[in-house]
Amino acid sequence: MSVMTKPAAATPKRGRKLPGWAIGMLGVAGAIALLSTTSYLTNFPQLTSSGTTQTAVRLALPILLAGLGGLWAERAGVVNIGLEGMMIMGTWGAAWAGYQWGPWAALVSAMVFGALGGLLHAIATVTFGVNHIVSGVAINLLGAGVTKYLSTLLFFPVSHNPRESPPVPKFDTYSAAGLTDWLATLENEQRVVLSDVAGILRGLLTGVSPLTMIAILLVPASYLVLWKTRFGLRLRSCGENPWAAESLGVNVYVHKYIAVIASGALAGIGGAALVLNPGQPGYLEGQTGGRGFIGLAAMIFGNWRPGGLLGGAALFGYADGLQLRSGGETVLALLYGAVILLGVLVILQLVRRKWFAAAFGIAAAVVLYFLYYSLDEIPSELTSYAPHMVTLVVLAVASQRLRMPAADGVVYRRG
Template sequence: MTATGLSVGSPVEAPPARRFRLTTPVLLLGLAGLVVLLSLTRVITGAEDITSKGTVSAALGLAVPIGLAGLGGLWSERAGVVNIGLEGMMVLGTWFGAWGALEFHNPWAGVIAGAVGGALGAAIHALATVTFGVDHIISGVAINIVGVGFTQYLSKLVFDGMPGGGAKQSPPLPKLSTFSIKFLNDPLQTLETKHWFLLSDVAGLLRGITQDVSWFTILALLLVPLTFYLLWRTAFGLRLRACGERPIAAESLGVNVYLYKWIGVLVSGLLAGLGGAFLSLVAAGIYRDGQTGGRGYIGLAAMIFGNWRPGGLAAGATLFGYTDALQLRQGGTSVHALLLVVALLLAAVAVYQLVRQRRGGAALITAIVAAVVFAVFAVTTTVPEQFTSFTPHLTTLLVLSLASQRLRMPAADGIPYRRGNAT
């Protein structure tokens, strides 16, 4: 025996690998590294649009409705209620947003009306799931179906016969004002057109987030830190999250679980309705049938990718919005350049899995996938148009599969709750 109490020949266990924590410095360092990687890819491939002002502006506009839907899902599921009816609530938001703007001749009235429309759909979902104990998935599917049918009926009733309107669309809507930092535009534009490594890319990114940004977009961005503060820094948020983790324990401490679940679902619908109103008022300037295009489901994917946290959700929504913007603006050329970015990121993930997580098998699989993606990039010059239109949905599948091992949903999410039932 030695002085430490261990025999000389006894094996010493290796210390466990430290768990990765996403802190603010790590997040900022990762964002800086991503900008450098995009700049390097632009220089290598000549795809100038991947960091241009137009792409960044488009990505921001496409990310906002996805992010708002994801925030809605976050509020609901943190309270323990699965809400796959976000798509239907967004549909209601698109129609009521357009109706409110036309009825009151004010786009901000449309914003409020869109939020109310989404909350109406959420009230039906809360009544079914929280009050009557209906299966959450069944209720959500019903909301999606009813939302589409109800708005189609309302369009025929209200918009059909209006000048510029019809059975499947509204007349043109009043526009929301935009925000710009004027003195930055000219120097940033000059720097962007130089196409210098990194400097021009940073200029393009800054132009995209400081020029012609809708005030609605700024409101949506502020809702992310507001959600974090309310749910993680207040007693109200602690009680609401407790209802999604241990509702029986919360009940034993005097928390009205039904009330907090109702609040979570109603806020969920309100946020989804805001996302729908953004589509009709800002993204298109008009209401059209089928305008959401599945963004409610992509918002759910962003929420899951973000591990039911606002910051990760915002990152997921930005990723989906960026890939969608690339395929809309330059199609196959930009998406082809993105293959190099994906290959390099996968290679970095493989190294991390091998060195820090000591998962040789997972690292090998990731490295093989990275090699395949790089080979596709090397032997092709563009991506078929049929593939580019599928890029956002493929991105959804990829990020969910890569993030699946670190996900932890609220413990009581989707489990029916009855007061006094301790089983």
């Protein structure tokens, strides 16, 4: 007697997923197309001008470096709310060494001071098991208090102002002279899309400092170390399941210490980026302006990955640079761009038959267009908070697709 078996159902083949770099390039192309369309329809070429792009790059650097610091710590399972305090320590360290020995000494000193803040955070959270949020808040308060005391002690006799340092020498900057001249000609011709791309490229290739190159290179370097090396695999395992990592022979304490100290060093370099910015004379009390927290938001927006973090830092830096360069009228033009973006998203939701999301998008687009139509410009009191408002909106939109490390913020005890 034979037994008849039912043939197994064929498994449907899924399409091959695009690699991360391809998705990133598509995102860049979409952003340029959106800005170009908005610039043309609103007659605000400042949206894609080389000056705006250059300012945005300089303002995005501290956010990017702080976000990389948060990435290293949280991939090892340690929440680092103290990035702001470590950046503050980095600004003071950069100014103290920079005005005496130059920009390279400023960079090294900022790294050391930030790493000291990371070491304190590691001792509190990893060794003594202090709540990560409580320790981070304490680091923020400590960084602000210590630097205020040190600036009064050491900067006041030189600059006669306890809230700022003497002028700090900056890095020399470099530009691709022949290429940027050609791009400037193309930008001034005001051709649709072509001049917009030329303006953005010119801004990226003009006035580039060694610190800018280092910050950009740290993004792929962090990816290669954390995702393509044995050390990186062990470090990330400490953030997913430290007890499983311990059972396989990983020294969890050592890897967490390395990650948090590296996190502080990166945040300190972010502080140096503020001091060495050509638009700043040197150290100023309160000059971080919450960028450590914005860097943390950029890391969350990037889903705890370096490529996404780079996009988030670029977004926040662009919002900050636009309001500094152009004021309320150009920021108002972004509302028109947001209406266009919402229109595209509504079409996608209708195709997917997600009626509630489409209706919500239509309502939001109507409100934004009403604001754009009824206002002449956004008040300066609001434009100065553009990066913070962008942070809130982006996190609200991106919150549904995020996945943090499983053991992030968990207090680990061996055994």
